[in-house]
Amino acid sequence: EAASVATAFDSDPMVTDVEDDDQALNRRCIWIETADFGDVFARCVGNPKDPLILYIHGSGPCNSSMFWNKLVMDVAILASAGSGDLPKSFYQVAIDCPGYARSPGDKQSIRSYPGALISNIVRALGRK
Numbered sequence: 088e089a090a091s092v093a094t095a096f097d098s099d100p101m102v103t104d105v106e107d108d109d110q111a112l113n114r115r116c117i118w119i120e121t122a123d124f125g126d127v128f129a130r131c132v133g134n135p136k137d138p139l140i141l142y143i144h145g146s147g148p149c150n151s152s153m154f155w156n157k158l159v160m161d162v163a164i165l166a167s168a169g170s171g172d173l174p175k176s177f178y179q180v181a182i183d184c185p186g187y188a189r190s191p192g193d194k195q196s197i198r199s200y201p202g203a204l205i206s207n208i209v210r211a212l213g214r215k
Contacts, residue, residue: 112163119182121207124196128152128189132159132179139214142181143205146198151188152181182208 112132119127130152140162142155159179169175185192185204196204209215 112160119180119208119211121204121211123207124185124204125192126190127185127192127208127211128183130156130159130181132163133176135178135213137176137178138174139209139212140177140179141205141208141212142179143197144181144184144187146184146187146194150184152183153188155179155181178212180208180212 113134114130114132117129117131119129121127142152142159144150144152144154159181162177162179166174166176183190184194185196186194
């Protein structure tokens with residue numbers, strides 16, 4: 088039994104994924120509907136009206152939006168502490184590239200059309 092749990096954890100980077108009740112961070116999971124690449128799964132922190140930081144993982148069998156969890160938290164903490172004229176908060180979005188983790192699609196999308204994919208995601212998030 089213990090081996091199957093370890094195997095599931097090793098093969099499913101989403102096995103421990105849960106939303107939390109921290110209202111200040113507003114952490115949640117969303118689906119981004121892109122025009123040309125279908126739905127893209129993402130984890131978000133912050134208000135969509137704040138400046139956008141988009142995180143894109145590398146390729147590999149265990150890569151997903153969870154790769155950025157610690158950095159997202161560090162950025163949120165540092166931004167809230169404030170420094171000069173810098174924003175006090177950001178809208179942080181970490182995507183699962185098509186074909187990775189929860190996003191359906193072809194893994195070649197990010198390799199063959201990185202600019203088009205990222206542009207689609209940014210536009211779907213209401214940015215230019």
